[in-house]
Amino acid sequence: MLNPEDVPGLVLTGASAQRELDAAPQFKVGDSVTAKNIHVPGHNRIPSYIKGKRGVVDRYQGSFAYPDDAGKARPTGEAQHTYSVRFTASELWGNQHNDVVCISMFEDYLVQD
Amino acid sequence: MTNKKHTHPPSAVDLRVRALESLLVEKKIINPATIDTLVETYETKIGPRNGAKVVAKAWVDPAYKKRLMDDATGAIKELGFSGIQGEDMIVVENTATVHNVTVCTLCSCYPWPVLGLPPVWYKSAPYRSRIVREPRAVLEEFGVKLPKEKQIKVWDSNAELRYMVFPERPAGTENLSEAELAKLVTRDSMIGTDLLEYTG
Amino acid sequence: MNSVHDMGGMHCYGAVVREVNEPVFHAEWERRVFGMFIGSFATGMFNIDQFRHAVERIDPAHYIESSYYEHWLEGLLTLAKEGGVLTEEELQGRMQELSMEEPQC
Numbered sequence: 204m205l206n207p208e209d210v211p212g213l214v215l216t217g218a219s220a221q222r223e224l225d226a227a228p229q230f231k232v233g234d235s236v237t238a239k240n241i242h243v244p245g246h247n248r249i250p251s252y253i254k255g256k257r258g259v260v261d262r263y264q265g266s267f268a269y270p271d272d273a274g275k276a277r278p279t280g281e282a283q284h285t286y287s288v289r290f291t292a293s294e295l296w297g298n299q300h301n302d303v304v305c306i307s308m309f310e311d312y313l314v315q316d
Numbered sequence: 317m318t319n320k321k322h323t324h325p326p327s328a329v330d331l332r333v334r335a336l337e338s339l340l341v342e343k344k345i346i347n348p349a350t351i352d353t354l355v356e357t358y359e360t361k362i363g364p365r366n367g368a369k370v371v372a373k374a375w376v377d378p379a380y381k382k383r384l385m386d387d388a389t390g391a392i393k394e395l396g397f398s399g400i401q402g403e404d405m406i407v408v409e410n411t412a413t414v415h416n417v418t419v420c421t422l423c424s425c426y427p428w429p430v431l432g433l434p435p436v437w438y439k440s441a442p443y444r445s446r447i448v449r450e451p452r453a454v455l456e457e458f459g460v461k462l463p464k465e466k467q468i469k470v471w472d473s474n475a476e477l478r479y480m481v482f483p484e485r486p487a488g489t490e491n492l493s494e495a496e497l498a499k500l501v502t503r504d505s506m507i508g509t510d511l512l513e514y515t516g
Numbered sequence: 517m518n519s520v521h522d523m524g525g526m527h528c529y530g531a532v533v534r535e536v537n538e539p540v541f542h543a544e545w546e547r548r549v550f551g552m553f554i555g556s557f558a559t560g561m562f563n564i565d566q567f568r569h570a571v572e573r574i575d576p577a578h579y580i581e582s583s584y585y586e587h588w589l590e591g592l593l594t595l596a597k598e599g600g601v602l603t604e605e606e607l608q609g610r611m612q613e614l615s616m617e618e619p620q621c
Contacts, residue, residue, distance in 0.1 A: 244517050
């Protein structure tokens with residue numbers, strides 16, 4: 204049970220979902236990728252508006268507990284590499300703006316073009 | 317979730333909450349005094365003043381700014397801010413050509429250690445649905461009008477990284493101290509829904 | 517999963533409405549829910565993705581109509597029930613008891 208005296212320490216520490224991972228990242232900055240068209244009834248962190256859309260790897264973001272596994276059971280999920288992937292407004296919404304959306308993607312959500 | 321006032325005074329909800337708390341206390345999962353301490357922490361100690369200090373320091377200290385861009389989590393921790401919902405941070409810099417704005421379309425992820433708990437609008441359906449699709453229209457509702465040439469980067473924090481926007485330092489602030497600069501920095505400027513101005 | 521929580525790009529939710537000088541919490545029950553969330557998370561009752569998944573499974577109509585901390589409340593209740601911490605009957609029973617204690621006017 205969390206007691207009042209534990210609060211300052213807990214608040215300042217939190218619980219990082221970052222996890223060590225030996226395997227090398229599959230993608231590198233600048234790669235063209237497509238977000239998978241995944242529809243599963245369980246938990247995941249891939250929003251519908253980017254499914255099937257093409258983007259570019261903007262930066263590598265480290266390895267984190269994979270939410271699709273973590274959402275199912277008490278043990279946290281296996282680690283996976285994550286990337287910030289940049290999608291243009293024209294790819295997502297069909298408009299002419301120069302704007303972009305950058306979104307964090309687990310490796311399993313992406314395929315290389 | 318919609319734009320309705322937040323507390324449609326839900327006596328039913330209130331009763332449900334009290335019942336849950338009483339059961340969790342009875343089952344020794346929750347200590348009610350801990351709830352009070354947590355609430356006090358987020359009502360009085362952790363809020364956007366923290367982020368404002370980070371921004372002001374980075375404006376006046378180029379070496380700190382470099383650390384903030386290279387390792388935001390570490391640089392923010394130097395000022396004593398870290399932990400829950402900011403375990404892993406990224407700071408994105410507004411420039412003459414790029415304006416950044418943050419959202420969490422799937423839930424309401426937000427960098428608590430630097431900005432505190434999110435305002436209702438940030439968690440609301442209108443903001444979450446629209447900012448990725450029509451950022452210019454949403455920003456205009458906030459009074460932020462950007463030239464067409466300026467690119468908007470919307471950061472959807474759908475994984476475990478939390479984003480803070482590093483706003484541009486307003487013109488005319490060359491002679492202000494770090495503490496004075498920190499007072500200019502608004503919460504919304506660190507979300508990306510405000511532009512800072514200095515009127516002297 | 518595909519549900520209403522996945523809001524990016526949706527139409528028809530209207531303008532973003534902001535509250536001037538918004539307080540951190542709007543009611544005491546929100547404070548209690550917030551504290552219970554952190555407190556039960558710290559005991560290892562669930563991880564963050566399980567919590568998100570519990571919120572995503574809220575009835576879609578209720579999700580849209582209810583406020584943020586109501587989502588947290590329902591998420592917590594779902595996880596407490598699924599984790600064997602309490603039952604719906606216990607909850608209903610306790611609500612009944614507490615409502616009897618309230619002054620009748």
